[in-house]
Amino acid sequence: MTVAVHRSQRPRLRTSVLASALLLGSLCATPMLAHARQAPPQPAALQAEAERLAAQLPGEVGAALVHLESGRAVYVNGDRPLPMASTMKVPVAVHILKLVDEGKLGLQQQVLLGPDDIYPDMGGPMDTHLSAGSAITIRDLLHMMITVSDNNATDILVRTGGGPEAVQQRMRALGVEGLRVDRYIWELLANYYGNGASHAQPLGPAAYGELSRSERSEAQRRTNMDAWNADPRDTSSARAMAQLLQRTWKGELLSPESTRVLQQIMLDTRTGNARLRGMLPSGTPVAHKTGTVGDVINDVGVIELPNGRGHVVTTVFIKSRASTEARDAAIAQLARAAHDYYLFVP
DSSP: OOOOOOOOOSOOHHHHHHHHHHHHHHHHHOOOHHHHHHSOOOOHHHHHHHHHHHHTSSSEEEEEEEETTTOOEEEESTTOOEEOGGGGHHHHHHHHHHHHHTTSSOTTOEEEOOTTSOOTTSOSHHHHHOOTTOEEEHHHHHHHHHHSOOHHHHHHHHHHTTOHHHHHHHHHHTTOOSBOOOOOHHHHHHHHTTOOOOSSSOOOHHHHHHHHHSOOOHHHHHHHHHHHHHOOTTEEOHHHHHHHHHHHHTTSSSOHHHHHHHHHHHHTOOSOTTTTTTTSOTTOOEEEEEEEETTEEEEEEEEEOSTTOOEEEEEEEEEOSSOHHHHHHHHHHHHHHHHHHHHHOO
């Protein structure tokens, strides 16, 4: 299965050299092949390279690089909770598809949009193309939530699925620890803008629009951002998100059909081409979900290795004041290091 990839235009020479050095060092340290098949080597070289790459970026980096089939894994600050931003849409999708498996929702079931369902200035096609009275299927909402990160689609799905509390209860029931889903997206963004609204004390679409367009000084923006960054709500560790993806890809959480639906939708993701995909060989299938809010830039997903070498579950959370390009590059470099190591050190 392949997916169209839009290549980053950044030079790749440095990453290729690093990957080659990593590969050579790993191969030299690898036991004879017959022995390696019995006891796969611990990815010490990948661990060192991941730590080196993460240390180059100011701020906080949490990463998990896991070979799905062998279970070999590298973690950098793997248990540190960091803001998920839009990567929280992965647990939302799992929850909705579990409801489909349970017969409580249907993928072709239509949701009729009401006057308070579309928040302005939240990003995505729903705000532009749909209005009260429109009907849209659960599957289309899932597709828009993941592929173009539509925030209104997300909030409609969260509400249809019983609210943020229901998503969180689902994660607990599935045994996923270290991942929290606490708020609707409109609520999360209102808090980012410095407003204390919650789904217990909601802010309607008109009031939200005024808030999002209101002027804030740079100092106030920084104060709001620092408070949002420190909020424990809607956070995950890299390990927890990796566990959710591992178990989903192994077919442990969803039916075979729902697993395929989620995999295909994540393969269709159109955001973040400079992140997990940014430095991988052209045409590499990557099923992923990005997240971006202020200092936070994330990407989580599954990279398919060539020649039947398996899959790499890769989750990277970054909270840093570095440039967007530097944060994207850090994710891309970690993904390429993991790709090359697990490809050449079976």
